[in-house]
Amino acid sequence: MMIAAIAAALVSCQSKGTQNNDTVAMDESVMAVTGNDSSAVAVYEGILPAADGPGIQYVLSVDSVGPDGESGYTLVTTYLDAEGPRKRTRAFTSKGKKEVIQKDVDNKKKTAIKLTPNDGDTPVYFVVVNDTTLRLVNDSLQEAVSDLNYDIIQVK
Numbered sequence: 239m240m241i242a243a244i245a246a247a248l249v250s251c252q253s254k255g256t257q258n259n260d261t262v263a264m265d266e267s268v269m270a271v272t273g274n275d276s277s278a279v280a281v282y283e284g285i286l287p288a289a290d291g292p293g294i295q296y297v298l299s300v301d302s303v304g305p306d307g308e309s310g311y312t313l314v315t316t317y318l319d320a321e322g323p324r325k326r327t328r329a330f331t332s333k334g335k336k337e338v339i340q341k342d343v344d345n346k347k348k349t350a351i352k353l354t355p356n357d358g359d360t361p362v363y364f365v366v367v368n369d370t371t372l373r374l375v376n377d378s379l380q381e382a383v384s385d386l387n388y389d390i391i392q393v394k
Contacts (some may be wrong), residue, residue, distance in 0.1 A: 282297075285318070374389075
């Protein structure tokens with residue numbers, strides 16, 4: 239039931255973003271959803287840098303604990319102006335297992351979220367910056383050597 243509600247919210251967010259050819263609407267009404275089993279879904283959003291366009295919108299929904307004791311996620315990445323200016327955007331959805339990992343990086347302990355897609359694609363990693371911010375990193379939990387913003391922020 240909870241997964242259906244999340245999927246509906248993401249589809250709603252995605253369809254609002256692609257209906258208008260000029261802009262992508264970021265639906266901030268998608269918030270933490272609480273199911274009957276007291277598990278919560280946290281939603282994070284942000285526009286990260288892209289090589290061939292103005293950015294990639296990330297909308298990440300993560301379960302705190304699923305009904306089977308495992309955690310899952312849904313990640314929707316929308317490439318803004320993917321087909322050129324004033325054209326529709328291109329969105330991709332990934333679903334899979336969420337795992338919290340810890341690793342020493344440059345003599346500092348880092349906590350991260352590893353997102354492993356069900357389809358066998360390469361995992362995606364986000365370092366936990368604070369209670370409301372995740373930062374996209376590589377598989378060694380190292381940040382990009384750049385001044386660009388790779389953060390996604392929890393939606394309230």
